[in-house]
Amino acid sequence: MVRKTAGQNETPLLEIKELQTGFKIGKNYYNAVEKVSLKVDKRKIVGIVGESGCGKSVMSLSVMQLLPQGIGKVRGGEIKFEGRNLENLSEREMNKIRGKDISMIFQEPMTALNPVFTIGYQIEEVLLNHENIDKKEARKKSIALLKSVGIPRPESIVEEYPHQLSGGMRQRVMIAMAIACQPKLLIADEPTTALDVTVQAQILELLKDIQEANDMAIIMITHDLGVVSEICDEVIVMYAGKIVERTDVITLFEDPKHPYTQLLMNAIPKMDENQETLATIEGLVPSIQKMPQVGCRFANRCPKAMPECTQITPLLAEDDPGHEVACILYENSKQPERVGDR
Numbered sequence: 001m002v003r004k005t006a007g008q009n010e011t012p013l014l015e016i017k018e019l020q021t022g023f024k025i026g027k028n029y030y031n032a033v034e035k036v037s038l039k040v041d042k043r044k045i046v047g048i049v050g051e052s053g054c055g056k057s058v059m060s061l062s063v064m065q066l067l068p069q070g071i072g073k074v075r076g077g078e079i080k081f082e083g084r085n086l087e088n089l090s091e092r093e094m095n096k097i098r099g100k101d102i103s104m105i106f107q108e109p110m111t112a113l114n115p116v117f118t119i120g121y122q123i124e125e126v127l128l129n130h131e132n133i134d135k136k137e138a139r140k141k142s143i144a145l146l147k148s149v150g151i152p153r154p155e156s157i158v159e160e161y162p163h164q165l166s167g168g169m170r171q172r173v174m175i176a177m178a179i180a181c182q183p184k185l186l187i188a189d190e191p192t193t194a195l196d197v198t199v200q201a202q203i204l205e206l207l208k209d210i211q212e213a214n215d216m217a218i219i220m221i222t223h224d225l226g227v228v229s230e231i232c233d234e235v236i237v238m239y240a241g242k243i244v245e246r247t248d249v250i251t252l253f254e255d256p257k258h259p260y261t262q263l264l265m266n267a268i269p270k271m272d273e274n275q276e277t278l279a280t281i282e283g284l285v286p287s288i289q290k291m292p293q294v295g296c297r298f299a300n301r302c303p304k305a306m307p308e309c310t311q312i313t314p315l316l317a318e319d320d321p322g323h324e325v326a327c328i329l330y331e332n333s334k335q336p337e338r339v340g341d342r
C-alpha cells in the first residue's frame with residue numbers, strides 16, 4: 001500500500017544511478033549488478049525481489065561499502081545518500097554512516113551476532129560507537145531498545161548470549177541493534193527467511209511499526225513476494241543483476257507485467273494450497289560468468305519467449321505511468337538500445 005509520498009523537491013534519501021558491481025574471478029571482473037538505478041525516498045519501504053543470485057545482496061553490500069576487499073568492486077555508477085556520494089567518503093566517514101544513518105539486518109542473526117559477547121554488550125557497542133553517552137546510559141538504552149522490539153525480561157536478556165535465544169528472539173535483537181541509533185535507512189536482507197511463518201509475520205509487523213514510529217525508510221530484500229505485499233510501498237523486481245519491473249505494490253499485484261514477475265506471483269504460497277505443490281520457476285539464474293550480453297537474460301526460462309528475445313536487449317521503460325518493465329512484449333522496451341545500455 002502506498003502510505004506516504006515524499007515532497008516533490010525532496011532530495012531522495014538514497015539514489016543509485018547506473019550501478020555496476022563486479023567480482024574478480026581469475027583475471028577478469030564479472031558484473032553481478034548491471035546498470036541498476038533506483039531511488040529510496042524518506043519514510044518509504046522499497047522491496048527488492050528476485051530469486052537467489054539476482055544481485056539483491058550485492059547491491060546492498062555496495063551501498064554499505066562492505067564488498068569483499070580485493071574481490072568485489074563498484075565498477076561504475078553512483079551511490080548517493082542524502083545527496084552525498086558515498087564512493088568519495090573515506091573509510092572513517094563511511095564508518096560514521098554505517099550503523100548510524102544506514103544500518104542493516106541479515107537473514108541469519110547468528111552470523112551477525114558475536115557468540116562470545118552478551119546481547120547487552122553488543123547493543124551497547126553500537127551505542128557507544130556513535131553516541132556521546134557513558135556505559136551506564138548505554139545499558140539503560142539497550143534495555144529500552146530490547147523492550148521496544150518485544151523482548152520479554154530485557155533486564156536479564158542483556159546478560160545472556162545469542163545461543164541462549166530462539167531464532168525469532170535473535171532477529172529481534174538484531175533489529176534492536178540496527179535501530180539503536182535511529183537510522184534513516186534500514187536495509188533488511190531476507191530478515192524473515194530463516195524463521196517459521198508465525199514468527200515471520202510478527203517480525204514484519206515489528207519492522208512496519210518501527211518504520212512508522214521512527215520515520216525510517218526500509219529496503220526490504222526478499223525472494224518472497226508475499227513479504228513484499230505485507231510491508232512494501234514500492235517494488236523492484238530484479239533478475240540476473242538487472243531491474244526487470246518497478247512500480248508501487250498495489251499495481252504490481254494487480255497487473256504484473258514481466259513474465260518473471262508473473263511466475264514469482266505463482267510461487268507465493270496460498271493459504272488453501274499444499275506447500276509441496278508450490279509452483280517453482282524451472283531453471284536457474286545464470287552465473288555472473290555466463291550472463292547473456294545480448295537479449296533478455298530471462299529468455300531461456302521464459303514461457304513467453306520469442307526468437308527476438310535473445311537478440312533485442314529490452315529497455316526498462318514505462319508501459320503505464322509509474323510502471324516500468326523491461327520486456328519486448330511491451331512496445332516501449334523495444335526502443336533501440338543506446339550505446340552502453342547493456
Ligand SMILES: Nc1ncnc2c1ncn2[C@@H]1O[C@H](COP(=O)(O)OP(=O)(O)OP(=O)(O)O)[C@@H](O)[C@H]1O
Pocket residue numbers: 023024032050051052053054055056057058059068071072223286287288
Ligand atoms: N564474493 C563473491 N565472489 C564471486 N561472485 C559473487 C560473490 N558474491 C556474490 N557473487 C555472485 O553475484 C551474484 C549475485 O549474488 P547475490 O548474493 O547478490 O544474489 P541475491 O539475489 O542476493 O541472492 P541470495 O538471496 O542468495 O543472497 C551471484 O551470481 C553470486 O554468485
